[in-house]
Amino acid sequence: MEEKGLGFIGAGNMAGAIVNGIVGTKTFPAQRIYVYDINREKCEALQKKAGIRTASSIEELVKNCGILFLAVKPQNFSEVLAAVKPFVNERILFVSIAAGISTGYITGELDCSCPVIRTMPNTPLLVGKGATAMCKTANVTDVDFQLVQSLFAACGTVTVLDESRMNAVISVNSSSPAYIYLFAKAMMDSAVGQGIDAKTALELICQTFEGSAAMLRQPDLTPEALIKMVSSPGGTTLKALDVFYEHHFEQMVDEAMKACTKRAEELGK
Ligand SMILES: NC(=O)C1=CN([C@@H]2O[C@H](COP(=O)(O)OP(=O)(O)OC[C@H]3O[C@@H](n4cnc5c(N)ncnc54)[C@H](O)[C@@H]3O)[C@@H](O)[C@H]2O)C=CC1
Numbered sequence: 001m002e003e004k005g006l007g008f009i010g011a012g013n014m015a016g017a018i019v020n021g022i023v024g025t026k027t028f029p030a031q032r033i034y035v036y037d038i039n040r041e042k043c044e045a046l047q048k049k050a051g052i053r054t055a056s057s058i059e060e061l062v063k064n065c066g067i068l069f070l071a072v073k074p075q076n077f078s079e080v081l082a083a084v085k086p087f088v089n090e091r092i093l094f095v096s097i098a099a100g101i102s103t104g105y106i107t108g109e110l111d112c113s114c115p116v117i118r119t120m121p122n123t124p125l126l127v128g129k130g131a132t133a134m135c136k137t138a139n140v141t142d143v144d145f146q147l148v149q150s151l152f153a154a155c156g157t158v159t160v161l162d163e164s165r166m167n168a169v170i171s172v173n174s175s176s177p178a179y180i181y182l183f184a185k186a187m188m189d190s191a192v193g194q195g196i197d198a199k200t201a202l203e204l205i206c207q208t209f210e211g212s213a214a215m216l217r218q219p220d221l222t223p224e225a226l227i228k229m230v231s232s233p234g235g236t237t238l239k240a241l242d243v244f245y246e247h248h249f250e251q252m253v254d255e256a257m258k259a260c261t262k263r264a265e266e267l268g269k
């Protein structure tokens, strides 16, 4: 396994983010990372950017790699696993990043009890600030699990979860950057409407998000306590919060996150 490489099936956005993180931090040698994608242009672009290798077929990828990342859309899993199946053996470790796809689905389609690590990363991996949740099948060795954790830790944090929580966590760390961007956009649009230029507003919003996240990390400070700290009696914040509560903001977030989890369940079927 030590001399074998890391293979990526799929050279899209997430594969690119993970590969760039691994290569940028020198966590794994670039010359032992291979990518295969049906879109050759994406493969070659990633090869050029990260200095890694491309494989011209799944067979070549499997021959060179002891660890195979499955980095295609959930809808493409069935075709990809069928293409891998003829070359598979129980020494190959699979690492999936797909929403909704269970470890059982992967071993079932491969008809092989290969070790599988199921991960749920997010796009902030691209800037070294990712948050990845993961679980593993019982036959993944501690050494392999540590290695895969270190690959994701190269570009963010890693949290180990039970597989039963891997669909729900998508709404917490993986789809959630989109909710944050939507909130940022809405704030920016309002700021512009109130005469503040977009660039200045976005910078203030980003710094406020980062500062608020740092406050949330302080021990003994709950979100409720932090809201209270901002809300002066008779002041401005309470007026803004009144509008959020009137529009059932928390209920809306709950519904959105549950819709996300429901879709993950559908994708896994
Ligand atoms: N975009 C995001 O924020 C996140 C995505 N994910 C998961 O990551 C996975 C990949 O998503 P993205 O990178 O966003 O998608 P993407 O569309 O950028 O990349 C998928 C790649 O798979 C390739 N592909 C399709 N069929 C193939 C086949 N049969 N053989 C080889 N390559 C094939 C496509 O050409 C494409 O380059 C998905 O399963 C998604 O659920 C997980 C967490 C966050």
Ligand SMILES: O=C(O)[C@@H]1CCC=N1
Residues within 6 Å of the ligand: 099, 170, 174, 175
């Ligand atoms: O939207 C999706 O399905 C993927 C999974 C999590 C983030 N993007």
